[in-house]
Amino acid sequence: MITTAAMICIGIGVLFNALGVIGILRFPDVYTRLHAETKMTTFGTIFLALGVVLYAGGMLMNTNDTQYLTLAIHTVIAVIALAFTNATGSHAIARAAHRSGQLPDPSVVNRLSEVKRRD
Amino acid sequence: MIRFLVTTIAAYAVYLLLTAGSGSIILWSESELIIGLCLAIIVGIASSRIFCRTGSPRMANPIRLLLLAVYAVIPLFIEMARANIDVAVRVITGNVRPGIVRVRTGMKTDLGQLILANSITLTPGTLTVDIDDASGDLFVHLINVPDDIRTKKSIEARELFSFFNIPAWIRRIAE
Amino acid sequence: MIEMILHTILLLGMIGAAILVFTFKDLVSAAIAFGAFSFILALEFYLLQAPDVAIAEAAIGAGLSTAAFMIAIRGTSRKERDEA
Amino acid sequence: MIPEQIPYIAVILIAGIGIATLLLKKNIIKMIMGLAIIEGAANLFLVSLGYRIGGIAPIFTNAPDADMVLPTVQAMTLTNIVIGFATTALLLAFAMMIYRKYGSVEANNVRRLRE
Amino acid sequence: MQMSSIVRTTADILFPFILIYGFYIVIHGHLTPGGGFQGGAVLASGVLLLLFAYRYNESTRIVKKTVMKTIESGGLLLFIITALSAMLLGAGFFFNWAASGGMIFGDLVAFGSTAANLNTGGLIPIMNLAVGIEVVGAISVILLALLSGIKEKI
Amino acid sequence: MIDLVFIAIVVLGLLILFAGIRLAIGPSAPDRVVALDTINTLMVGAMILLAVYLGQTIFVDVAIVYALLSFLGTLAIAKYIGGEL
Amino acid sequence: MRRNLSIIIVILMVGMLGVIVSGISFGEPVDHPMDRYFIENSQLESGANNVVTAVLFDYRGFDTLGEAAVLFTAALGTMLVFRRRREE
Numbered sequence: 097m098i099t100t101a102a103m104i105c106i107g108i109g110v111l112f113n114a115l116g117v118i119g120i121l122r123f124p125d126v127y128t129r130l131h132a133e134t135k136m137t138t139f140g141t142i143f144l145a146l147g148v149v150l151y152a153g154g155m156l157m158n159t160n161d162t163q164y165l166t167l168a169i170h171t172v173i174a175v176i177a178l179a180f181t182n183a184t185g186s187h188a189i190a191r192a193a194h195r196s197g198q199l200p201d202p203s204v205v206n207r208l209s210e211v212k213r214r215d
Numbered sequence: 216m217i218r219f220l221v222t223t224i225a226a227y228a229v230y231l232l233l234t235a236g237s238g239s240i241i242l243w244s245e246s247e248l249i250i251g252l253c254l255a256i257i258v259g260i261a262s263s264r265i266f267c268r269t270g271s272p273r274m275a276n277p278i279r280l281l282l283l284a285v286y287a288v289i290p291l292f293i294e295m296a297r298a299n300i301d302v303a304v305r306v307i308t309g310n311v312r313p314g315i316v317r318v319r320t321g322m323k324t325d326l327g328q329l330i331l332a333n334s335i336t337l338t339p340g341t342l343t344v345d346i347d348d349a350s351g352d353l354f355v356h357l358i359n360v361p362d363d364i365r366t367k368k369s370i371e372a373r374e375l376f377s378f379f380n381i382p383a384w385i386r387r388i389a390e
Numbered sequence: 391m392i393e394m395i396l397h398t399i400l401l402l403g404m405i406g407a408a409i410l411v412f413t414f415k416d417l418v419s420a421a422i423a424f425g426a427f428s429f430i431l432a433l434e435f436y437l438l439q440a441p442d443v444a445i446a447e448a449a450i451g452a453g454l455s456t457a458a459f460m461i462a463i464r465g466t467s468r469k470e471r472d473e474a
Numbered sequence: 475m476i477p478e479q480i481p482y483i484a485v486i487l488i489a490g491i492g493i494a495t496l497l498l499k500k501n502i503i504k505m506i507m508g509l510a511i512i513e514g515a516a517n518l519f520l521v522s523l524g525y526r527i528g529g530i531a532p533i534f535t536n537a538p539d540a541d542m543v544l545p546t547v548q549a550m551t552l553t554n555i556v557i558g559f560a561t562t563a564l565l566l567a568f569a570m571m572i573y574r575k576y577g578s579v580e581a582n583n584v585r586r587l588r589e
Numbered sequence: 590m591q592m593s594s595i596v597r598t599t600a601d602i603l604f605p606f607i608l609i610y611g612f613y614i615v616i617h618g619h620l621t622p623g624g625g626f627q628g629g630a631v632l633a634s635g636v637l638l639l640l641f642a643y644r645y646n647e648s649t650r651i652v653k654k655t656v657m658k659t660i661e662s663g664g665l666l667l668f669i670i671t672a673l674s675a676m677l678l679g680a681g682f683f684f685n686w687a688a689s690g691g692m693i694f695g696d697l698v699a700f701g702s703t704a705a706n707l708n709t710g711g712l713i714p715i716m717n718l719a720v721g722i723e724v725v726g727a728i729s730v731i732l733l734a735l736l737s738g739i740k741e742k743i
Numbered sequence: 744m745i746d747l748v749f750i751a752i753v754v755l756g757l758l759i760l761f762a763g764i765r766l767a768i769g770p771s772a773p774d775r776v777v778a779l780d781t782i783n784t785l786m787v788g789a790m791i792l793l794a795v796y797l798g799q800t801i802f803v804d805v806a807i808v809y810a811l812l813s814f815l816g817t818l819a820i821a822k823y824i825g826g827e828l
Numbered sequence: 829m830r831r832n833l834s835i836i837i838v839i840l841m842v843g844m845l846g847v848i849v850s851g852i853s854f855g856e857p858v859d860h861p862m863d864r865y866f867i868e869n870s871q872l873e874s875g876a877n878n879v880v881t882a883v884l885f886d887y888r889g890f891d892t893l894g895e896a897a898v899l900f901t902a903a904l905g906t907m908l909v910f911r912r913r914r915e916e
Contacts, residue, residue, distance in 0.1 A: 099744050106792070110751050112299065113785060117758045119306040120765050120781055126773045127356045128311055129765075130342055131302060133777050137784040138337065139299045144751075144788045148795055151744075162236035162704070163536045163800045169235055170803040171791055174810045178787055181814035183333040184599040185780060188818055190344045190356065191593060192825030193773040200356065205314035205365045207354065226609040233613050237705055246708040254612045262605040265639070265651070329598040346593050391527070392749065394480070399756040401484035406763055408491040408511055417503055418823065422775045424507055425816050426766060426782055430759070431514050433786055436793065436805060439531040439543045440521050441622035442880045444805050445614070446555045447517075449630035449812055454728060455510065455559060456816040457637060458735060460823045462503060462566040465739040466573040470501040471580055482849045490842040497834040519849075524863075527855035531799065532879035534871060535620050537702040538798050544863045545879040549888065552880070553895045556626050556724065560902035563731045567909045570738050592822065607811060614804070619876035621801045624884065627808075634812050641818050654907075661903060665896055672889060683889035688875035698871045709875040716885045716892075723896055727903040734903075738910040739828075 098154040105147035112140030125201040126193045134186040138179055145175040218267040221275045223259035225266070230255060274326065274389070282388050290379040294338040297377065305358065314360040315344060317369040318353045320382065327389035328353075331372065334381055341375055396437060403430045415470050421459040428452040481522040489515040502569045502579040506562060513558045520547045520554075592642055600642035607635035615721040619710040625717040629724025636729045645740045654733050661726025668719035671712055687711035748796050755789040776820050783813035 119132025152168040155161070200206065230251040231243065238244025273279070305311055318335075322328045328351060332343040335355060342356040352369065364370055372382045407427035414420040428451035435444040477483065492515060495508030524544035530537055532545040573579050614621075615628030640648045675684035687695055688711030696708045759782055766778035790806040822828045870882040884892055 103744065103747055106748065106751050109788065110754050112303070113755065113758055113788065115303050115306050117761050117781065117785075119302070120762065120777060122306060122309060123311070125313075126771070126777065127342060127344070128313055128358060129774065129777050131356075131358050132306060133781050133784075134336060134342070135295070135299055135302055135338075136306075137781055139295055141784055141788045145791060148791050151795060162242075165236040165242075167794070167800040167803060169232055170807060173232065174787065174791065174803065174807045177807060178784065178810040179337070180333070180599070181603075181810065182780070182784060183336040184596060185814050185817040185821075187332060187336055187343050188592065188596055188821040188825075189773060189776050189780070190342055192821040192827075194344055195825040195827075196773070198771060198773060200313050200315065202311065203314050205316060205360055207315055207317040207369070222605055226605050229606055229609050230613060233610070237707070244707065246706075250616060250707065254609065254616065258605050258608045258612065262608060265601050266605050268601055325594055325598045329595055329602075332595050343595070346595060348594060395753055396756055398480055399753070399760060401480060403756075403760055403763055405484060405487050405491075406760075406767070408488050410767055411507055411511060412491055412495050412499075416772065417501070418772050418820070419775055420504065420507060422772070422779055422820060423766065424510065425820075426763070426779055427511065427514065429779075429782060429786060429813075431518065432809075433789065434518065435521055436790060436802070438521050438525050439529060439797075440548050440551070441531055441533075441802050441805050442624065442627065442878075443517070443521060443548055443551050443555070445622055445627040445808050446552055446630065448805065448808050449627060449634060450555055450559045451514070453634050453812040453815040454630065454637065454732070455562060457641070457819040458559075458563050458566055458732065459503070459507070460819045460828065461732070461735045461739060462570055464823060464828045465570040465735075466503060466579045470499070470504060479849075479852075479854050481854055482852065486842055486845045486849060489845060490838060493841055494834075494838045497838060498831065522854065523852070524857055525855060526857055530797075531622070531802075532867065533620075533622065533799075533801065534702055534877040534879075535705050535801055536799070539702070542867050542879070544857050544860075545866055545883050546863055546888075548880050549883040550891070552624075552626055552884065553891060556630075557895060557898050560727070560731070560899050563735065564902050564905055564909075567735060567738065567906045570735070571909055592818075592827065596818070603811075603814075610807065610811065614808075619878050619881050621878070622804055624878070624881045631808060631812070634815050638815060638818070641815075641822055658903075658907075661900065665900055668893070668896060672893070683886065685874050685886050688873065694875075696875070698875050698877065700871055703877065705877070709877070711875050713874060713876050713881060713885050716889075717881070720885075720892065720896065724899065727899045730903040731906045734906040734910045741912070 098150055102147040102150040102154070105143050105150060109140040109143030109145075109147065112136050112143065116140060126198060127190060127200050130186050130190055134182055138182050141178060142175055145171050219259050219263040222263040222266045223255045224275075226258040227251060227255035269324070279388055282384075286384050286388060290381060290384060291334060291338070293378060294334075294376060294381070298338045302358065312359050313356060314365065315354055315356050316360065316364060316367075318355050318372050318375065319369055320351055320353055320372050322351060322382075322385070322390070324389055327385055330385050330389060331382065334385070335372075335375065338376065338381075393437065397434070400430055400434050400437065404434065417463050417468055417470055418460075420470075421456060421463065424459065425452055425456045428455065481518065485515050485519045485522070488518070500581045502572065502581060503566075505581075506565050506569065509565070510558070510562055513554070517551050517554060520551045523547055597642050600638050604635055604639060607638065608632060611635065611721075611725075615717050616714060617705075617707070618717040619713045620705045620707065625720030626724055628717070629721040630728065632721065632725040633728035633732075636725065637732055640732065640736065645736065649733070649737075652729065652733065654730060654737075657726050657729040657733065659726075661723055661730060664719050664721070664723030664726055668716060668723065671715050671719060674712075685711045685713065688713075745796060748792055752789055752792050752796060755785055755792070759785050759789075772820075772824055776817065776824070779820075780813075780817055783809065783817075787813075 116136030120129045152164040156164040345354040410423040432447040492512035524547035529543040532542045611632035614623035618624030762781045769775045794802040874882045874886040876882040
């Protein structure tokens with residue numbers, strides 16, 4: 097029962113990761129690719145970790161061995177660190193791309209280019 | 216002094232989380248507790264000026280931390296799920312109308328701006344590109360710009376989200 | 391024995407990343423490809439049951455080496471000139 | 475269908491690419507990258523020498539019941555990685571110094587200036 | 590000439606956690622994957638994160654080259670003293686006299702698959718700590734020197 | 744259960760190769776950084792699953808190191824591209 | 829001319845590596861008594877569960893000492909390359 101739930105979570109995670117990779121291959125410019133990368137792979141990895149945590153909880157109830165508690169806690173810490181650094185990293189990439197002069201290619205409005213560049 | 220205490224307690228909590236399940240005093244063994252305390256004090260000395268740069272112990276309040284955990288599990292996760300399904304449909308069909316708009320936030324602290332910017336990056340079809348240091352406004356890249364937003368000079372942060380009032384949550388947590 | 395499939399995929403990725411390092415004229419792109427090479431190498435170490443080496447490769451090869459290359463490229467020139 | 479020795483074949487190919495980068499390219503930074511690639515190939519060769527099919531990592535904490543892979547090669551590889559980073563950084567420092575002296579990091583120009 | 594305030598705040602928040610995780614890897618080197626080299630590299634990455642998030646003039650005020658050089662020399666000295674301490678007891682260089690001795694880090698280990706017990710290993714955790722300190726000092730000095738090469742005219 | 748986990752890991756490995764295509768053809772340097780970031784995230788997921796597949800729970804430490812430190816390479820490259828180094 | 833010579837050298841070296849490596853089989857290491865000794869005795873003699881760390885810091889401590897010396901020297905050398913000249 098709990099194993100089935102874990103497998104369903106892992107399946108959803110792999111599906112979202114695959115969609116993210118298709119997104120970075122299909123989208124037209126850097127910023128839209130960053131949308132696909134940041135959101136979808138982070139979300140997919142959260143689901144993968146959820147599956148592993150469910151599996152570890154099931155094993156912890158069955159065998160009462162504390163190494164599965166360690167597995168669950170370390171997985172959660174890894175995913176929190178991943179989500180935090182991924183969001184900030186994609187912001188850094190987007191800012192660097194805009195400063196290096198790459199404008200969003202299909203674009204209906206761009207308020208940032210209207211601001212005069214400081215520094 | 217208060218900065219040192221806050222940093223040490225945060226580092227010690229993370230160390231205890233990492234070594235949970237090692238012994239019999241609740242979950243930890245004796246040597247883990249002692250050595251962890253020594254290491255946390257070293258980390259506190261080394262990084263207290265950096266971790267609490269402003270010097271106000273506002274985030275040490277446990278109610279705020281609890282609110283942050285609740286915020287990460289319920290509103291942020293639901294918005295993330297909605298945004299992901301939205302972007303997934305766009306990946307398959309391929310119709311995008313991107314653009315960069317200016318968003319007024321009204322956040323007063325750096326931490327509030329950080330949480331809001333990261334929430335915007337993770338949630339609904341948006342991506343923080345740059346930040347105006349003087350006024351604190353964010354420049355946000357939208358994957359699909361609706362017509363009524365396109366003509367406006369700048370918009371409020373609340374209009375970006377659909378189910379929850381995320382800026383109010385963050386103002387409650389960080390200010 | 392079934393792990394050979396995974397070994398094959400990762401080693402193909404490594405060879406591809408090494409070829410990319412060879413072909414790129416832009417040194418920043420070459421450094422990015424070198425980072426990808428280090429990352430896949432660390433996953434291969436993990437699969438070969440050497441987690442100690444995998445941690446060292448992840449921290450040094452992928453994080454610190456990329457930073458050192460970027461600093462060095464900033465200190466010299468970015469484009470590799472075409473040999474005549 | 476998959477050959478048995480595929481890690482070794484990959485090691486040969488990667489080392490060949492590294493040697494080619496070292497010999498054919500003229501840019502000094504690119505040559506340092508080639509050196510780092512050869513180093514990675516050597517590390518991979520050492521670790522896969524000690525691998526045993528069905529073996530587990532040489533750590534006894536919560537280990538399942540099986541044979542272990544050989545530990546000595548892993549220890550030597552660990553030493554090699556840190557030394558490799560130190561030498562790479564030193565070579566990069568020399569490259570920056572050469573650029574400051576000659577205004578170029580192409581090996582041809584530097585050689586012509588010396589003569 | 591500095592990263593945006595979002596990146597700076599992230600570096601501020603992340604720095605103590607990277608430090609405590611690096612120390613966790615160093616001090617658990619004889620139980621879990623890790624040890625002096627890996628943990629030292631993680632600690633050095635934390636220092637490098639500060640160097641990159643701030644302007645060069647500000648970051649060198651936080652991380653000083655002389656302090657890092659002192660830390661590095663102290664780590665190497667601690668390593669050699671730990672190795673020499675076996676010779677005082679009449680044994681060979683690098684002999685692990687504290688293992689299974691009942692003193693600090695001196696619990697007996699059962700053979701085979703066991704749970705993690707930090708209080709074992711003899712001199713190995715102390716040597717791990719010494720090497721970790723040395724590695725973080727050395728890598729920080731190298732990167733600071735490279736950064737000063739592009740910022741200051743000689 | 745374990746076999747299905749292995750299939751998931753193989754799919755993640757293939758996705759890493761596909762992300763490498765963007766690394767190869769990306770017209771500018773920021774595109775390549777996006778591909779590198781994708782590879783990092785996929786690899787953390789693969790490592791967490793491999794710890795379950797190999798049956799050794801202490802291997803998860805490697806995944807935490809990855810998740811923390813892949814940020815550093817991205818930041819270095821972004822700082823150079825933005826002209827701020 | 830020089831380029832052709834380089835390519836010939838690369839092909840020769842790859843061929844030599846291939847000849848060397850072709851005799852080794854993957855997955856079945858040579859069973860040396862030293863490794864078996866390390867695996868069987870490291871827990872009793874040095875008290876460490878991680879055999880790699882036991883080899884690094886106990887059985888082969890001199891290698892680690894040399895490695896630390898190399899790292900120290902590299903840091904010193906990098907610092908000396910970028911030192912500030914006093915007279916200018």
